[in-house]
Amino acid sequence: xxxxxxxxxxxxxxxxxxxxxxxxxxxxxxxxxxxxxxxxxxxxxxxxxxxxxxxxxxxxxxxxxxxxxxxxxxxxxxxxxxxxxxxxxxxxxxxxxxxxxxxxxxxxxxxxxxxxxxxxxxxxxxxxxxxxxxxxxxxxxxxxxxxxxxxxxxxxxxxxxxxxxxxxxxxxxxxxxxxxxxxxxxxxxxxxxxxxxxxxxxxxxxxxxxxxxxxxxxxxxxxxxxxxxxxxxxxxxxxxxxxxxxxxxxxxxxxxxxxxxxxxxxxxxxxxxxxxxxxxxxxxxxxxxxxxxxxxxxxxxxxxxxxxxxxxxxxxxxxxxxxxxxxxxxxxxxxxxxxxxxxxxxxxxxxxxxxxxxxxxxxxxxxxxxxxxxxxxxxxxxxxxxxxxxxxxxxxxxxxxxxxxxxxxxxxxxxxxxxxxxxxxxxxxxxxxxxxxxxxxxxxxxxxxxxxxxxxxxxxxxxxxxxxxxxxxxxxxxxxxxxxxxxxxxxxxxxxxxxxxxxxxxxxxxxxxxxxxxxxxxxxxxxxxxxxxxxxxxxxxxxxxxxxxxxxxxxxxxxxxxxxxxxxxxxxxxxxxxxxxxxxxxxxxxxxxxxxxxxxxxxxxxxxxxxxxxxxxxxxxxxxxxxxxxxxxxxxx
Amino acid sequence: xxxxxxxxxxxxxxxxxxxxxxxxxxxxxxxxxxxxxxxxxxxxxxxxxxxxxxxxxxxxxxxxxxxxxxxxxxxxxxxxxxxxxxxxxxxxxxxxxxxxxxxxxxxxxxxxxxxxxxxxxxxxxxxxxxxxxxxxxxxx
Numbered sequence: 001x002x003x004x005x006x007x008x009x010x011x012x013x014x015x016x017x018x019x020x021x022x023x024x025x026x027x028x029x030x031x032x033x034x035x036x037x038x039x040x041x042x043x044x045x046x047x048x049x050x051x052x053x054x055x056x057x058x059x060x061x062x063x064x065x066x067x068x069x070x071x072x073x074x075x076x077x078x079x080x081x082x083x084x085x086x087x088x089x090x091x092x093x094x095x096x097x098x099x100x101x102x103x104x105x106x107x108x109x110x111x112x113x114x115x116x117x118x119x120x121x122x123x124x125x126x127x128x129x130x131x132x133x134x135x136x137x138x139x140x141x142x143x144x145x146x147x148x149x150x151x152x153x154x155x156x157x158x159x160x161x162x163x164x165x166x167x168x169x170x171x172x173x174x175x176x177x178x179x180x181x182x183x184x185x186x187x188x189x190x191x192x193x194x195x196x197x198x199x200x201x202x203x204x205x206x207x208x209x210x211x212x213x214x215x216x217x218x219x220x221x222x223x224x225x226x227x228x229x230x231x232x233x234x235x236x237x238x239x240x241x242x243x244x245x246x247x248x249x250x251x252x253x254x255x256x257x258x259x260x261x262x263x264x265x266x267x268x269x270x271x272x273x274x275x276x277x278x279x280x281x282x283x284x285x286x287x288x289x290x291x292x293x294x295x296x297x298x299x300x301x302x303x304x305x306x307x308x309x310x311x312x313x314x315x316x317x318x319x320x321x322x323x324x325x326x327x328x329x330x331x332x333x334x335x336x337x338x339x340x341x342x343x344x345x346x347x348x349x350x351x352x353x354x355x356x357x358x359x360x361x362x363x364x365x366x367x368x369x370x371x372x373x374x375x376x377x378x379x380x381x382x383x384x385x386x387x388x389x390x391x392x393x394x395x396x397x398x399x400x401x402x403x404x405x406x407x408x409x410x411x412x413x414x415x416x417x418x419x420x421x422x423x424x425x426x427x428x429x430x431x432x433x434x435x436x437x438x439x440x441x442x443x444x445x446x447x448x449x450x451x452x453x454x455x456x457x458x459x460x461x462x463x464x465x466x467x468x469x470x471x472x473x474x475x476x477x478x479x480x481x482x483x484x485x486x487x488x489x490x491x492x493x494x495x496x497x498x499x500x501x502x503x504x505x506x507x508x509x510x511x512x513x514x515x516x517x518x519x520x521x522x523x524x525x526x527x528x529x530x531x532x533x534x535x536x537x538x539x540x541x542x543x544x545x546x547x548x549x550x551x552x553x554x555x556x557x558x559x560x561x562x563x564x565x566x567x568x569x570x571x572x573x574x575x576x577x578x579x580x581x582x583x584x585x586x587x588x589x590x591x592x593x594x595x596x597x598x599x600x601x602x603x604x605x606x607x608x609x610x611x612x613x614x615x616x617x618x619x620x621x622x623x624x625x626x627x628x629x630x631x632x633x634x635x636x637x
Numbered sequence: 638x639x640x641x642x643x644x645x646x647x648x649x650x651x652x653x654x655x656x657x658x659x660x661x662x663x664x665x666x667x668x669x670x671x672x673x674x675x676x677x678x679x680x681x682x683x684x685x686x687x688x689x690x691x692x693x694x695x696x697x698x699x700x701x702x703x704x705x706x707x708x709x710x711x712x713x714x715x716x717x718x719x720x721x722x723x724x725x726x727x728x729x730x731x732x733x734x735x736x737x738x739x740x741x742x743x744x745x746x747x748x749x750x751x752x753x754x755x756x757x758x759x760x761x762x763x764x765x766x767x768x769x770x771x772x773x774x775x776x777x
Contacts, residue, residue: 059671059672059673059699060672061670061672061698061699061706062672062698062699063672064673064674064696065672065673065674066673066674067671067673067674067675067700067725067726067773068675068725068726068728068772068773068776102696105674479669482668482669483669483671483774485669486668486669486701486702486770486774487771487774487775489702490702490767490768490770490771490774491771493702493767494764494767494768494771497757497763497764497767498764501764557760558720558734558758558759558760558761559683559720573685575683577718577719577720577734577758578718578734578756578757578758579758579759579760580757580758580759581759587718589717589718591682591683591685592681592682592683592714592717593681593714593717593718593719593737594714594716594717596718
């Protein structure tokens with residue numbers, strides 16, 4: 001066996017490499033690992049250290065994170081909450097349960113630990129190829145994993161974490177189906193033990209019970225694995241031998257069947273062929289294979305003997321007679337030679353009825369007509385007269401699990417190896433117990449039709465973990481950049497707004513002052529001019545009216561109601577939704593916030609003057625309504 | 638001064654590449670939203686004589702300096718201008734005006750996801766909200 005033995009260095013090969021090792025092939029390099037189970041090449045461990053950063057800082061949309069001071073507050077102990085979910089064996093995710101508790105404020109690390117546990121477990125199990133019942137039971141470990149991630153961060157999923165090793169060992173159960181048999185009871189017993197262990201771990205705030213379970217489980221799997229290796233080795237030898245026997249049997253049957261078809265032979269020759277020469281043909285296939293020189297010789301001698309024995313094939317006139325002489329001279333000698341080649345030790349050689357052949361030859365050469373009878377019709381398949389062509393892709397099939405539906409039942413079987421002697425594949429239960437053989441071509445056709453499905457290859461927990469964490473690390477980096485930009489932008493926008501408001505207030509004050517000064521100047525200029533005074537009085541009256549209207553408009557707060565085109569059939573009641581003092585813009589909407597109408601304050605004042613608009617209320621209720629609901633509220637200064 | 642507040646993405650697990658694809662990687666060009674729960678109250682129907690106001694209360698999914706998204710049991714019409722209050726921690730709520738930018742059914746269950754853009758207006762706490770968001774973004 002190439003490479004170190006599986007047990008000598010504490011290593012165990014994956015199933016594919018077990019087969020390679022048994023067959024004497026070279027074990028694949030990436031198969032070796034440092035832990036006790038063999039998996040595909042180990043991934044870098046860099047990302048595991050990112051767990052802490054991710055848990056503390058990542059924010060995923062839609063998750064119930066606290067904001068502001070709540071984010072800094074002490075968090076509540078969630079052990080009981082998770083333990084309860086585990087005890088109920090719910091299939092809900094951690095995050096779904098956290099979201100349901102709307103009155104509870106979860107901390108950032110709790111929410112992210114829950115999210116990470118959900119995500120990692122779901123991806124790992126979805127790609128595991130395990131039976132759905134097993135997947136759903138194992139998935140509930142998410143509650144334990146969330147608790148442990150929150151407590152120990154990267155330690156919970158480090159390379160030395162027992163949970164990780166246990167999850168990877170589940171690949172050994174890929175062949176398990178819920179069939180109602182003894183293996184079901186064993187499996188469910190183990191899962192019940194797991195349930196109990198985790199419950200104890202939660203209640204004791206310690207991972208000791210869980211680790212003890214994992215350890216016991218791994219020992220059990222290890223022992224099963226070793227036993228399976230032994231069974232597989234024996235099975236392979238047995239089945240290879242049996243396949244060789246089958247090939248020999250069918251090839252000999254095919255050679256005889258074809259040669260005897262429609263022939264009439266002396267009974268002694270028929271007996272010789274079936275009883276004495278058939279074993280020779282079988283031995284040629286067993287020892288050297290169909291297509292070997294030894295087989296070709298044995299097959300050829302069979303045909304010559306039939307030719308000699310059947311007068312309808314070998315006449316006595318002219319050339320045929322000469323040929324009969326030539327064949328007859330050498331036939332028995334060549335038969336001896338073939339037998340000696342196939343059985344090198346004289347003591348092992350079978351005893352053949354050569355006298356029967358000699359007697360036949362004498363009869364034929366004398367021109368006598370031997371008594372004939374129809375040769376038996378043998379059923380045969382002449383495809384066995386040549387070696388099955390080994391398909392180029394067969395190695396991709398070996399060492400993998402396949403799924404097929406038997407009625408409504410889902411059945412799993414393991415393709416242990418290809419048998420080149422017969423062109424068949426050997427199906428087992430994955431533990432060295434034979435389920436049957438099948439022509440490889442038939443199996444390939446079933447795969448193409450979808451009747452058979454190949455289960456996904458192993459992806460270790462570490463691989464899934466690292467890829468997941470890698471993606472989340474990148475996401476966090478992007479989030480942090482965007483957050484910084486958003487912070488700067490928010491500060492900038494606030495500063496811009498503040499300055500704009502200050503400018504507006506200053507401009508408003510200046511306008512008022514300018515108006516006051518103009519009014520004083522006008523009053524002084526017109527003091528002596530009665531007509532001018534009258535004109536100014538009129539203007540002042542108009543201005544006062546407009547100012548009063550504008551004051552009315554300005555007194556309408558957000559939520560205040562106006563009616564446009566009152567007392568007409570086009571009358572509309574609208575409430576004030578937006579007021580931009582700087583521009584004088586007013587935006588009104590209907591009761592549902594729709595059908596907006598934008599007016600300038602001057603426009604509304606003009607409408608009021610023309611009695612095409614009416615102020616219904618000034619919106620004191622706006623603040624009152626919301627404040628009744630949410631308490632004392634903050635509005636703009 | 639308004640900015641659009643677009644839809645941020647869908648479920649957490651159902652994506653093409655489960656391990657590396659997240660809702661956020663699909664949404665790299667939008668404004669940053671701080672995922673988290675704050676109290677949201679929206680006056681979806683104003684009071685009228687004989688009819689009281691109707692307030693929709695809930696929690697946000699995420700917030701930003703210019704908007705908020707939330708899950709709600711009912712749909713709101715896109716384009717509606719509605720009074721909104723946002724409550725951070727135990728502080729006084731911020732009274733604002735919001736415009737419904739998008740409203741779509743929740744993929745993960747009943748109800749709707751709604752995105753609101755906050756609009757600048759007198760008599761609202763728009764400036765105070767910007768300042769509060771700046772403080773929040775500087776935390777964590």
